[in-house]
Amino acid sequence: EDKVVQSPLSLVVHEGDTVTLNCSYEVTNFRSLLWYKQEKKAPTFLFMLTSSGIEKKSGRLSSILDKKELFSILNITATQTGDSAIYLCAVERGGSNYKLTFGKGTLLTVNP
Amino acid sequence: DAGVIQSPRHEVTEMGQEVTLRCKPISGHNSLFWYRQTMMRGLELLIYFNNNVPIDDSGMPEDRFSAKMPNASFSTLKIQPSEPRDSAVYFCASSPGTSGYTDTQYFGPGTRLTVL
Secondary structure (H helix, E strand, O other): OEEEEOOOEEEEEOOOOOOOEEEEEEEOEEEEEEEEOOOOOEEEEEEEEEEOOEEEEEEEEEEEEOOOOEEEEEEEEOOOOOHHHEEEEEEEEOOOOEEEEOOOEEEEEOOO | OOOOHHHHHEEEEEEOOOOEEEEEEEOOEEEEEEEEEOOOOOOEEEEEEEEEEEOOOOOOOOOOOEEEEEEEEEEEEOOOOOOOHHOOEEEEEEEOOOOOHHHHOEEEEOOOEOOO
């Protein structure tokens, strides 16, 4: 069974801090890893990673995948209160047994 | 663009009743997904349609759950009979491509279901 484990489960920081969120996975026939941000309502897409060692960047957020060690990290620099959310990691299994498995998420709280 | 539309936004029902959740994907999107989210289990993919055809329904919990997509602009998720453990937020999402989950998915606002 595919498995996605995120850590920490929750994190409280002050504005301006830098945070690193972790996602480790076990999946047969890995195809991609996805990061989502979920505030009060529905998740919104952040990044999709398929290749090892290539950093994806969007403003203060960046993410990198290590396919050898089976993990990904999501970095947020100079955090703002608007970054407070649940960050979800998901892994896609390719091939004939197509599947998407989500982790439980990391709850990030950024205090002013 | 109106985004993904779900209805109802909230549903409270009694155990044993039939529940139907509705979703209108973004016009022109080829893929549609149904998810369920609870505190205990997190976000779970229930079923994925591509061009109205179910591609992956391995996440559908049991026979009480069924999903249909009769056309490109409408999908339903039905629970019959409902049970208290079905209480959750149900999300519908759509994406423009046919590459499975790797296309950006756009989520609807969700339906909060409470089964008493």
